[in-house]
Amino acid sequence: MSASNERVIIVGAGMGGLASALRLSAQPGLEVLVLDALSGPGGKVGTAHHQGVGFDTGPSVLTMPDVLHELFASADLRLEDHLRLVHPEHLFRYIYRDLSLDVHVDPADTSASIAAALGRDAADDFESFLAYCRRIWEAAAPNFVMGPAPSLGGVLKLGFSALAKMRAVDPMRTMKGAIDAQIRSPHLRDLFYRYATYNGSDPRQAPATLNCIAWVELGMGCYGVEGGMRQLARALHRAAEHKGARFAFESPVERIETTSEGFELLVRGERLKADRVIINADVAHLVADLLPPHTPHGLQPDPTPSMSGYTALFKARRRSDSQRAAHQVLFPQSAYLEEFVDIFDHNRPPREPTIYLCAQEKAHRAQGWEDHEPVFAMTNAPATAPDGSTGVDWKTHTSFVTERLIGAGLIDADDTPVWTRTPEDLANTFVGSRGSIYGAASNSKFAAFKRPPNRAPGLNGLYLASGSAHPGGGVPLCLQSGRQAAEALLVDRGC
Known part of the structure; x- marks a missing residue:
């Protein structure tokens, strides 16, 4: 690090961390290093592989593309040179007990x-x-x-x-x-x-x-990303690297200590110095695990996590657009609101869950197998207990989801899941999240006021960029969180 430059370390290469990295890497006088415990960029915008085919394991739609356009423009780049957005012909198909309803662009x-x-x-x-x-x-x-x-x-x-x-x-x-x-x-x-x-x-x-x-x-538009949502993470990663940011994967941060000169981060036994730090992780993880005990701060993360989710990827026999829409929602035979009663009142997975499907070839022009396409399925579930457990038999849940999809004619009888992920898996991968997908739940009139701001109160030089910070969860809001954390850092530097 040159004597004239400030070092910014970004903890996490999810959407918020990648957005911060792209915004800051274009600025003179900054050296940007991004650390992540995973093996590649994206965070919850993840990917997995089966028999040579990659598939998304996280978010399935992109909204608010202007956030992306403006982010790339802030680094003197054009989004169109790095990423292609697509509009599926048939957007959503809602399947009820007695009818189906198509939603269009x-x-x-x-x-x-x-x-x-x-x-x-x-x-x-x-x-x-x-x-x-x-x-x-x-x-x-x-x-x-x-x-x-x-x-x-x-x-x-x-x-x-x-x-x-x-x-x-x-x-x-x-x-x-x-x-x-x-x-x-x-x-x-x-x-x-x-x-x-x-x-x-x-x-x-x-x-x-x-x-x-x-x-x-x-109203504003729902998009796919050519090649899959994972291409969004890769595009942000490549663009930030092109602008000068450095990335170190499989590098979990164990501790963040404040010093008279800034911060020291403990990473795999090595101490890394930083003038400023951006946290792209759950605020609860920062408070409980990364900051030393008794570190003074004003952070009060909402203790009520949002929903978690069970997900599965089916290698499903390919069907036409009219037979399988890009996105499908299979409502339960029982009253839909009972799902929320189960999750939020009884802290259990829905007894008859709504099942969301994303046909990734149709939604994102992603690659499938010779005669089969990757079809992503998701059901909502409560967050895990603080220790990361749920006490749920997820194998039985997998069987229920599979049989329900077959019974509804949405997959064939020999289409089986080739990959699954439970709330426990999410909790173990994203420490401090309790398997929550979107940070804190917004189940009160004051939720927006309780969300931690992008400047960490009481911790000068430390910034927050994730779904558990302002402005909240979901891909575009996490991108906006990362961008606003970066803007706050630049303002504090007098830029």
Whole structure:
């Protein structure tokens, strides 16, 4: 490290860490080193292989592509030179007990699909509700997503006119309350309830503000990534390296100590000095495991983790687009809301889970086998106990999911899972997460105010960039978290 440069160490090469690395590696006067315990970049945007074919093991859709465009532009790069986004012809197919409903890229086409399946009244409700979701997003995004972490005091200082505008975010109702008040069709209600799961929350408890997630996907656009979501991680990794960042994989950080000159990180018995540190890991892991006991700080991570998930990859006989959509949701025979009762009230996997499927060839133009395509399946589950256990027989769960998919005609009788991952596996891989996919659950009106900010309070020079920090979980928000952590660091340097 040259005498004139500052060293920034980024702990974690997930979406937040990669975004920070790309933003900072383009800046003069900084040397950027990224450390990760895994063998490659991506974090929860993971990959695995079977019989020569790679497949995604994490997120299946990309929204808010403008975040990516702006991130690459901040490093004087063009996203199009590094990554190709794709629009599947048929986006989502929702399969109910008595009918199926297709959701398309164009909201007008979705409205026509709803009218054909559920009637004109349902289509009218859809159009009206989507406009409501858009109003929430346009009011909430500047203050709760794209700006610094909000505080109750900061909101109260916005002034009367701004506070009146903030009423549009509908914070006092729950997601379910707002949906039920505006949508008459039970089928359509279930579709919109499901958006709570996009950040691992419960529609019965989460604030109606989160209905904006529906607008982000249905109105702003839902994309695939050519070659699979893992290509997103690889593109960010290559771009950051091209700009000068260095990466060290299989390098778990064991301890972070503050010094008079900055920080010292203990990594495989070696002490690495850093002027500033960005943490792309669960805040609970930082507090419980990485900081020495009695280190003064103002971090108070929310103790309520979001949902975890069980996932499986099927080597499934290839089908046409009309037979297997890019994304499919198989609702249970029982009431959908019982899933949230099981997860959040009884802390158990749903007795009859909703099953999400992603046909990765169709969603991402990913490569499959000669006669088979990789089909990713996921069911929601509660987070693990603090020790990482669930006490669940996941082999039985695998059999249930397989039989349910066969019975619904979504896979063939000889299509079997070639890879599975349980909440325990997630908890073991991502230390401190309890298997949570999205950080803390947003099951209160004040969740956005309790999320740790990108500047770690009480720890000068340490920054937070992950789904457990501002602005929250999900690929685009984790990217935004990493970018905002980097911007905060640059401001503190006087850049």
